[in-house]
Amino acid sequence: MGINKSKTGGILNYSLEFVGGTSTNVTFNADMPLGDIDAQVVPLIEEITGDGNVQTQKIEGISEVIFKTRSLTTQERETFKNVMVENFEADAEKITTETISSTISSEMKSDAILAVVIATLCMLVYIWFRFKDIRFGASSVAALIHDVLVVLAFYAIVKVSVGTTFIACMLTIVGYSINATIVIFDRIRENMHTMGKGESLETMVNESITQTLSRSIFTSRTTLVMVAALYAFGVSSVKEFALPLMAGILCGTYSSVCITGALWLVLRKIFPQKAA
Structure with missing residues (x-):
């Protein structure tokens, strides 16, 4: 992104809706x-x-x-x-x-950032209330931020045109990624109630991720095939949406499987549950 800024004066390849x-x-x-x-x-x-x-x-x-x-x-x-x-x-x-008008373009940039921030905060509140543990929410939001930044870097590297589909793409990735994370967190919560006294949290989290791994892979693979078909047979505007979405699906699957569970475990050790 820094290279793009030095060469072209813009971090991303903004479309006409953004630059006028x-x-x-x-x-x-x-x-x-x-x-x-x-x-x-x-x-x-x-x-x-x-x-x-x-x-x-x-x-x-x-x-x-x-x-x-x-x-x-x-x-x-x-x-x-x-x-x-x-x-x-x-x-x-x-x-x-x-x-x-460039004024309209500036408003669209602000709306794009605001939409992602509001969606992320809503996810944090939802996970917090669903699992009654802020550490679940914090780890999931950290993974969402990771996914958004990776897709943003993908836009910059591949120089995909950033237009109105950019907002839809980011929000779709946020929603898709949190869906896989909730499945893993549900399994962790279930296994916490059934784990033996001698079983460690590390082992329990690892087993929970392993138990949901096939589901995460098959779901992502099915979605990836359909989005790839959109990219192969769609018009240019659809391709601008499908290409970064494929990157987001891969990144979201990785973060849900490899980051969220491990991050929750780290947060649980740093901020242990207070006794009632």
Whole structure:
């Protein structure tokens, strides 16, 4: 992330919803399928902008298409207009442009951070009340923060476009990861009531994780296959959601199995249960 900041000035590859840009409405002389637009029109726009981040929005049955790009200069907007008229006989008078507000983009960044923080705090309260032990909640939230940071690093390394799907992806990972953690904590709580006097907590936690390991692996594998299918056959916006989600599923499975139980054990030793 530091390397990205030094090279491009941005930690992540923010999409137009976050950094702002230019929205151009083009009315073609005929209704073009979205596949033809992506194959014929978008490459010409990318040549003008020098940027591969071009978003298209089209309503079926209407010849008007909205192209969202980075902020264009007056000269680039004129070039854009001429290319549409010369290559696709678009109506020059119906080609309009408007600026995507950066104020809205800043609000979206704040909303994304706020959504993840609120979801994490709600998870902490839920686990605390369900297991009647703040140490369960603290260890699960620590694992959630780990998962969010790993996926954030994945966005930075792979340079996946950070758009509106980013918020949905993060919240999905938080919810999915906590689900596997609850299963393990449930088994730990059950085994605590049945463990023998000579059995250590380390052995009990290890057995609890082992007993739920196959369930965690099979559930994650099934979900991973379905998300991989979305990535393989989905459109670009779906791929931007599916790729980091696959990384989050793998990371969430690892943290639930390898981190949460061990961290709870450490917290239990550091902060032992007070006698009533």
